[in-house]
Amino acid sequence: MSDISLSLAEIVGENYVSNEEEEAYFYARDPGLMPAHKPDYVIVPKTAEEIQKIVRLANKEKIPIVPIGAGMALTGLSIPLKGGIVIDMKRMNKIIQVNEKARYVIVEGGTSHGVLKAYLEKNYPRLRHSVPDSPATATIAANVMIHGQGRLTQQYGFNSDMVTGLEIVLPSGEICKIGSCSISPEWFSKGAPLPDLSGLFLGWFGATGIITKVAIKLYPGKKMRDVEIFITDKEGLVPDIIYEITHTEMVEDINIFAQPLPLIFKDNHHITIFITGDTDEELEFKRKMIWDALDGFIKSKDGGFMSVPPVMKPTLLDMPQKSVSRFADVKKGGGFEYSGPIILVERYPECSRKVMELGSKYDLAYSAMARIIGRGHCMMFGFAFTFNRADPDMMDRVRKALHEVSDYALSVGGVFWKATVDEQRLAIKRMDPNTRNLMHMIKNNLDPNGIMNPGNWEVT
Ligand SMILES: Cc1cc2nc3c(=O)[nH]c(=O)nc-3n(C[C@H](O)[C@H](O)[C@H](O)COP(=O)(O)OP(=O)(O)OC[C@H]3O[C@@H](n4cnc5c(N)ncnc54)[C@H](O)[C@@H]3O)c2cc1C
Numbered sequence: 001m002s003d004i005s006l007s008l009a010e011i012v013g014e015n016y017v018s019n020e021e022e023e024a025y026f027y028a029r030d031p032g033l034m035p036a037h038k039p040d041y042v043i044v045p046k047t048a049e050e051i052q053k054i055v056r057l058a059n060k061e062k063i064p065i066v067p068i069g070a071g072m073a074l075t076g077l078s079i080p081l082k083g084g085i086v087i088d089m090k091r092m093n094k095i096i097q098v099n100e101k102a103r104y105v106i107v108e109g110g111t112s113h114g115v116l117k118a119y120l121e122k123n124y125p126r127l128r129h130s131v132p133d134s135p136a137t138a139t140i141a142a143n144v145m146i147h148g149q150g151r152l153t154q155q156y157g158f159n160s161d162m163v164t165g166l167e168i169v170l171p172s173g174e175i176c177k178i179g180s181c182s183i184s185p186e187w188f189s190k191g192a193p194l195p196d197l198s199g200l201f202l203g204w205f206g207a208t209g210i211i212t213k214v215a216i217k218l219y220p221g222k223k224m225r226d227v228e229i230f231i232t233d234k235e236g237l238v239p240d241i242i243y244e245i246t247h248t249e250m251v252e253d254i255n256i257f258a259q260p261l262p263l264i265f266k267d268n269h270h271i272t273i274f275i276t277g278d279t280d281e282e283l284e285f286k287r288k289m290i291w292d293a294l295d296g297f298i299k300s301k302d303g304g305f306m307s308v309p310p311v312m313k314p315t316l317l318d319m320p321q322k323s324v325s326r327f328a329d330v331k332k333g334g335g336f337e338y339s340g341p342i343i344l345v346e347r348y349p350e351c352s353r354k355v356m357e358l359g360s361k362y363d364l365a366y367s368a369m370a371r372i373i374g375r376g377h378c379m380m381f382g383f384a385f386t387f388n389r390a391d392p393d394m395m396d397r398v399r400k401a402l403h404e405v406s407d408y409a410l411s412v413g414g415v416f417w418k419a420t421v422d423e424q425r426l427a428i429k430r431m432d433p434n435t436r437n438l439m440h441m442i443k444n445n446l447d448p449n450g451i452m453n454p455g456n457w458e459v460t
Contacts, residue, residue, distance in 0.1 A: 004061065008043050008085070011053045016044040016091070027068070027086045032337040033399050034076030034420065039066070039086040046091045048109075048167065048175060048212035055210070055451075056173040058085055064454045067206045069110060069139030073146055074337050075420045077205050081455035087210065089139060095119050096213065099186070103127060103218040104164045106187050109141040109211040113150075116140060117319065120221070128152075128221035130159050133320040141211040146418045147203055149371050149380055151274070151319055152219055154246070154253045157374040159216070160202045163190045167213035168201055171447040175212070187215035200442060206453040208446045222276035225252070226283055227316045230271040230294060232303030235349040238269050241303065242345050244293040245273060246376040250286040252276050258352055259367040260359070269352065270306070272316065337398060338369075338384035339405040341414035345372065351381045354408055358383065362397040380417055421455055428459055 008017040018024075019041050029036040040063070045051050058065045064084030071078045080086050089110030096106040098120075105127075107116060113129075114136025120127050130150030132143055143150075144160040156162055165179040165187035176182075178197050179190040190198040201209050230241065238256065245251055253274040260266050273290060277283035297303040308316065315323055343351065352368050359366035369382040383405045385398045406423050409416060410430065416423040428436060440459040450458075 004057075004063065005041060007057055008041055008054065011050050011057070012043055012045050016046075018042045027071075027088075028079065030071050030074060030076060030079060031334070032074035032076060033335075033395060033402070034079055037079055037081055038083065039080040040083045041085045042088060043085055044088045044091050048092075048169060051087065051169045051210055051212060052173045052175060054085065054087060055169055055171065058451050059171065059173065059449055062449055062451065064451050065210075066453050067109075067142075067210045069142030070112065070135065070137040072134050072138045073142065073418050075418050075423075077146065077418060077453075077456065078142075081421065084451070084454075089141065092212065097187075098124055098127070098218070099188075100124060100127065102186070102188055103220075104187060104215050105129070105218055106165070106213055106215040107140055108213055109167075110139055111141070112137050112139050113143065113320070120218070124218075124221075126221050127218040129216055129218055130156065130162055131319045132159065136320060140216060141214045144202060144214060144216070145205060145211065148418075149373060151253050154251060154372045154375065156217070156219070157377075160198075161374075162217040163198060163202065163214060164188055164217055165190055165213075165215035166198055166201060166211055168209040169212055170209050171449070171452050176209070179215075181215070190215075200446070204443075205456045207456045208443065208452060222282075223278050224280075224283055225274060225276045225317055226287070227308060227313060228273045228275070228287065228290065229306040229308055230273065230297075230303055231268050231306050232271070232297065233268050234302055235269055235352045237297065237302055238271070238348045238352075239346045241271060241294065241297060242348075242372060242376055244296075245271070245290060246372065248286075248289045248293050249375070250275060250289045254372040256348070256370040256372075257367065258355075260356075261365070274317075335387035335389045335395065335398070336384070337387075337402060338382040339402050339409070340380045340382040340417045341405070341409035342373070342378050342417050343381050343409065343412065343414035345370075345376050345379045347412050347414070348379070348381065350412060351383070354405070355383045358401040358404060359385075362401045364394070364397055364401060381414075424457055428457075 005019055023042045024038040027042050028038040064082045066080045067087045068078040092108040092110035094108045098105045113131055130152035132148050132150040144163050148159045150159050165181040168176050170176050181187040251273055255272045258269045275286045355366050355368045364385045367384045371380045387394045387398045
């Protein structure tokens with residue numbers, strides 16, 4: 001073993017550090033399209049103190065560090081672009097505390113959404129969190145780090161807006177608490193009424209610190225959930241339809257999907273509306289409010305509710321919704337990537353035309369999927385393409401299509417979500433120069449040796 005391997009083994013024990021080819025192969029890639037790059041070492045710590053020691057060692061030796069949750073961001077964010085140490089967070093998976101009445105939970109930095117969901121269902125059935133549709137192994141800390149979105153995003157904003165406290169290992173190796181927990185034993189707010197320092201970390205993809213604990217808000221877990229699908233073939237009306245639905249304030253989540261196959265879906269926009277309630281009466285009331293709100297579109301024959309067969313409901317109500325993962329394998333080669341710019345809902349018509357145009361230009365299987373954020377303040381519009389990993393030509397066509405999406409997103413006022421390194425560069429280039437300088441100051445002060453997830457948010 002090299003000196004570095006020995007030092008790492010001293011920190012976490014021999015079983016939890018590796019520089020073997022097998023591990024390097026897997027940690028070199030994610031399921032998306034970004035080129036692979038091998039780490040020099042993989043380490044799986046159990047405690048924040050171990051992470052502190054790893055970071056101090058990396059700083060002394062000027063070795064890059066890349067934290068990884070489930071590695072499912074798909075846009076290369078956990079690929080060690082400059083080698084170094086990949087810190088796999090999965091052993092830090094404890095649920096530390098649920099505050100039932102204040103409705104928040106504190107978890108360790110490698111805890112997955114699946115683990116938390118199962119724990120709450122078993123122990124606190126009246127509480128729930130905002131579950132994303134990513135595979136259940138996706139971690140809570142990484143999801144808020146990339147400003148993910150989940151089932152409660154329509155009501156409460158990005159999942160990162162639901163953070164109520166952080167514990168971070170800084171690039172210097174110090175542990176720092178962010179929010180009310182910095183002066184109180186309670187983790188009820190990530191900022192207010194203090195200066196909100198969470199922005200020094202959230203959205204930075206681990207380039208300014210490693211989350212070792214995160215607290216998030218929990219919400220009432222109602223006894224029942226149901227789903228309605230409103231269909232229109234007029235994409236130009238979708239923003240108005242969303243405006244009316246969100247005005248009712250009756251809805252848990254709104255997703256829109258449009259795809260060419262199966263043929264029954266072709267040329268239609270499916271606005272999938274999720275509602276929750278504790279009683280049949282509550283659900284019925286909400287359903288009626290939504291139906292009334294859309295009555296005008298029904299009367300003008302611009303759209304209508306699809307009757308959702310009972311056999312389809314469990315699939316739609318699943319959390320996470322596995323149909324997204326199924327689409328990922330339509331081409332039977334296990335390749336899937338989507339670009340999901342955050343953009344105004346009024347851009348829906350042009351975005352949906354663009355994804356169709358790209359699908360036909362590059363001869364690709366595509367799907368458009370949008371998630372409404374915070375009662376229509378904006379949406380994530382996913383330009384999703386599936387591909388066969390054994391078909392380099394198909395992969396190249398997807399790459400080209402996604403490249404076009406990046407330019408297109410900027411041209412219509414969008415902002416990249418979980419931006420690839422190329423998109424980060426484009427964003428930095430376009431950014432207001434004073435904002436860019438501020439980012440530069442933050443990054444340079446926190447991480448003067450540039451060891452934290454290098455390549456990402458490199459603001460010069
Ligand atoms: C089929 C499918 C459906 C999806 N649906 C959704 C969805 O509905 N909503 C959604 O938000 N996303 C979705 N995603 C995208 C992605 O899977 C999720 O956002 C997921 O939460 C990312 O978590 P992860 O643990 O896989 O992150 P990773 O890919 O492991 O990490 C993401 C970033 O966070 C950094 N990081 C990881 N852990 C830490 C830490 N402890 N401290 C500091 N930095 C850290 C990494 O270095 C990396 O930069 C989907 C993906 C797939 C494949």
